[in-house]
Amino acid sequence: xxxxxxxxxxxxxxxxxxxxxxxxxxxxxxxxxxxxxxxxxxxxxxxxxxxxxxxxxxxxxxxxxxxxxxxxxxxxxxxxxxxxxxxxxxxxxxxxxxxxxxxxxxxxxxxxxxx
Amino acid sequence: xxxxxxxxxxxxxxxxxxxxxxxxxxxxxxxxxxxxxxxxxxxxxxxxxxxxxxxxxxxxxxxxxxxxxxxxxxxxxxxxxxxxxxxxxxxxxxxxxxxxxxxxxxxxxxxxxx
Numbered sequence: 001x002x003x004x005x006x007x008x009x010x011x012x013x014x015x016x017x018x019x020x021x022x023x024x025x026x027x028x029x030x031x032x033x034x035x036x037x038x039x040x041x042x043x044x045x046x047x048x049x050x051x052x053x054x055x056x057x058x059x060x061x062x063x064x065x066x067x068x069x070x071x072x073x074x075x076x077x078x079x080x081x082x083x084x085x086x087x088x089x090x091x092x093x094x095x096x097x098x099x100x101x102x103x104x105x106x107x108x109x110x111x112x113x114x115x
Numbered sequence: 116x117x118x119x120x121x122x123x124x125x126x127x128x129x130x131x132x133x134x135x136x137x138x139x140x141x142x143x144x145x146x147x148x149x150x151x152x153x154x155x156x157x158x159x160x161x162x163x164x165x166x167x168x169x170x171x172x173x174x175x176x177x178x179x180x181x182x183x184x185x186x187x188x189x190x191x192x193x194x195x196x197x198x199x200x201x202x203x204x205x206x207x208x209x210x211x212x213x214x215x216x217x218x219x220x221x222x223x224x225x226x227x228x229x
Binding site for chain 2: 004033043045048055056091093103104105106107108109
């Protein structure tokens with residue numbers, strides 16, 4: 001089965017450091033989503049792309065977060081500088097964008113801990 | 116705006132018990148509805164979906180019926196197993212949202228005891 005691949009699976013770093021999370025969407029999928037999951041807030045949509053163009057990043061703190069798709073096989077989410085409150089699991093998902101009934105496929109997430 | 120509300124967890128059941136997890140939604144237009152499941156340490160996986168009123172989605176013994184009159188999409192299973200222990204998310208996708216953006220409920224944790 002085709003899968004969304006996220007790296008790294010785990011990341012522990014000190015506050016103030018730059019963090020880069022990567023996602024390889026399923027081949028042929030042209031929508032990509034970034035989510036953050038915490039106990040307190042649940043699942044939050046941070047940003048999403050269609051055909052590599054950002055459609056909505058209103059859920060993302062603009063001053064420290066940035067999301068890009070350098071090419072169709074790679075999406076990145078960067079935090080600079082990182083803060084302890086950024087500790088969470090970050091999920092990437094991709095979808096075929098052939099209509100509203102097409103499900104998203106999720107990666108296994110990056111578990112981020114900022115000390 | 117669009118929203119999804121799920122019953123709060125955790126839900127604790129004995130093996131072979133009947134399961135219902137309630138989900139109601141608010142949406143403009145005609146949304147598609149989904150249930151996703153998240154096992155510990157993993158991402159979300161699609162469990163089932165329904166795309167129009169009165170559709171019934173089913174998979175792995177789970178079922179949910181799209182009820183437009185009550186704006187609900189409750190998840191049911193007749194006999195749960197320990198392996199069903201996970202967090203379950205109800206979600207909707209509205210045709211007016213670009214790119215198939217999903218609106219998720221807060222999730223309901225299910226724990227099944229032997």
